[in-house]
Amino acid sequence: MDPILRVELLGHFRFSFKGRAITGLSPRHQSLLAYLILNQQNPQLRTQIAFLFWPDSSDEQALTNLRRELHQLRHHLPQAEDFLVIDRRQLQWRAGPHFSLDVADFQSAVHSGSRAALEKAVKLYRGDLLPSCYEDWIVPERERLHGLMIEAYLRLIGWLEEDREYRLALEHAHDLLAHEPLHEGAYRALMRLHSLLGERAAALHAYHTCASLLGRDLGARPSAATQALYQSLLESDEPSQPTSIPPAGQPSTEAAYPLIGREQEWNTLRQTWGEAMLSGARCVVIQGVAGIGKTRLAEELLRWVAERGIAGARTRCYAAEGRLAFAPITEWLRSRSLRPGLEASEPLGLSEVARLLPELLREHPDLPRPPPLSESWQRQHFFEAVARCFLRDHRPLLLVLDDIQWCDPDTLEWLHYLLRSTPQAQLLLVATLRSEERRDNIALQTFLRDLRQWGRLSELELGPLNEIHTARLAAQVAGQPPDTSFTDFTRLSL
Known part of the structure; x- marks a missing residue:
């Protein structure tokens, strides 16, 4: 038999009598009824309820207020005498066989623990307990039921994972995040499930979303368990040799050929990336003679992070532009990867960035024009505004700077500020350096020395390929297997 009176307190307040909604109940009526229903196992003293609901009134006035509310409830609630037990000292809700409560049904389903019961439980949990009530008494019960909801979702996801219903489990993991956006267990479930479905990039993206939200909202990093799962995903199913697909929008003739003979350097570069993600901002300098x-190695890392949904931007320095201030930063800011940071900037910050991107003043005519940088504090504000465009939302970021030996002093000063002022940022700067020209740039020497002393610099020296790797690379370029004569030639040349 269907219940005569149906009460719903999860996500909203709803009283239904014989299938018809009961209207006209004030927020105070709703709160009082919820309190009696949730505490129906014991009679409640009138004096206790009066003090709880009207703590700022005198005892006499609080009891008068309670009598008024009870009188109105009798008027609005059909067959009130069947459900409300009222005497001179006490009040109690009488449940009976013709009454149903979504909270009770939810708790019963969670405690049952079967897959069908858990599916019923998460369906019943439409939201937190009586969200329109802001009184202190409801907070502990609201938090307890919220915890049960999380438990129900995690157990249900476990059931579905065991039954290999990964897509349905993913839907429930997303539903859990809708209720609890910072729950790491839900993100780990997403990572596992996407991995089981062969969607490795989506699994890694789930980690980065988790890390970004935790950093932004709590100033925290993912737990050891989440980081360990992330590391296992990075190490699983990796090709023995990186492929050669260049990042979207960044074509390169060099990247048309596979990375041959650089396996050790490639592994070191990826390890440095992992250190930056776990321990904070770093710089790695790839050194070697021209050509x-x-x-090519830096581009491979750009491609690798792009496959994982991570932002990356590349620029280069030119010998003829060594005195052109902030030129590399300007090119980075114009990249698609950093456009969201620009669009999210507040007007004052955007005005500072307009020093490098004057087109912003045309796109936003209301922007105030930035004053000249005549004082040191103005320069710091400028540096801060530009840095915020790069580190918006605390998302991981890879920056590649080619030919840093020609970098201007102003850019190096800003890069030093970026790495020093945000040490916990998930940021890696990869710079390539012609070793034969490194001593010609005094500002660069100071920059590298400071990072080295700070413990945030990794240096990777590239030597020439051996004859076997040279022959393999030449064969790839020529589109045919290497022959013995070419291998002998390279051995003599080397």
């Missing part, structure tokens, strides 16, 4: 393959 040795520095840019």
Whole structure:
């Protein structure tokens, strides 16, 4: 038999009598009824309820207020005498066989623990307990039921994972995050499930979303369990040799050929990336003579992070532009990867960035024009505004700077500020450096020395390929297997 009176307190307040909604109940009526229903196992003293609901009134006035509310409830609630037991000292809700409560049904389903019961439980939990009530008494019960909801979702996801219903489990993991956006267990479930479905990039993206939200909202990093799962995903199913697909929007003739003979350097570069993600901002300098393959290695990391949904931007320095201030930063800011940071900037910050991107003043005519940088504090504000465009939402970021030996002093000063002022940022700067020209840039020497002393610099030296790797690379370029004569030639050349 269907219940005569149906009460719903999860996500909203709803009283239904014989299928028809009961209207006209004030927020105070709703709160008082919820209190009696949730505490129906014991009679409640009138004096206790009066003090709880009207703590700022005198005892006499509080009891008068309670009598008024009870009188109105009798008027609005059909067959009130069947459900409300009222005497001169006490009040109690009488449940009976013709009454149903979503909270009770939810708790019963969670405690049952079967897959069907858990599916019923998460369906019943439409939201937190009586969200329109802001009184202190409801908070502990609201938090307890919220915890049961999390438990129900995690157990249900476990059931579905065991039954290999990964897509349905993913839907429930997303539903759990809708209720609890910072729950790491839900993000780990997403990571596992996407991995089981062969969607490795989506699994890694779930980690980065988790890390970003935790950093933004709590100033915290993912737990050891979440980081360990992330590391296992990075290490699982990795190709023995990186492929050669260049990042979208960044074509390169060098990247048209596979990365040959650089397995050790490639592993070191990826390890440095992992250190930056776990321990904070770092810089790695890839050194070697011109044409040795520095840019190719940096491009491979750009491609690798792009596959994982991570933002990356590349620029380069030119010998003829060594005195052009902030030129590399300007090119980074114009990249698609950093556009969201620009669009999210507040007007004052955007005005500072307009020093590098004057087109912003045309796109936003109301922007105040930035004053000249005549004082040191103005320069710091400018540096801060530009840095916020790069580190918006605390998301991981890879920056590649080619030919840093020609970098201007102003850019190096800003890069030093970026790495020093945000040490916990998930940021890696990869710079390529022609070793034969490194001593010609005094500002660069100071920059590298400071990072080295700070413990945030990794240096990767590239030497020439051996004859076997040279022959393999030449064969890839030529589109045919290497022959013995070419291998002998390279051995003599080397």
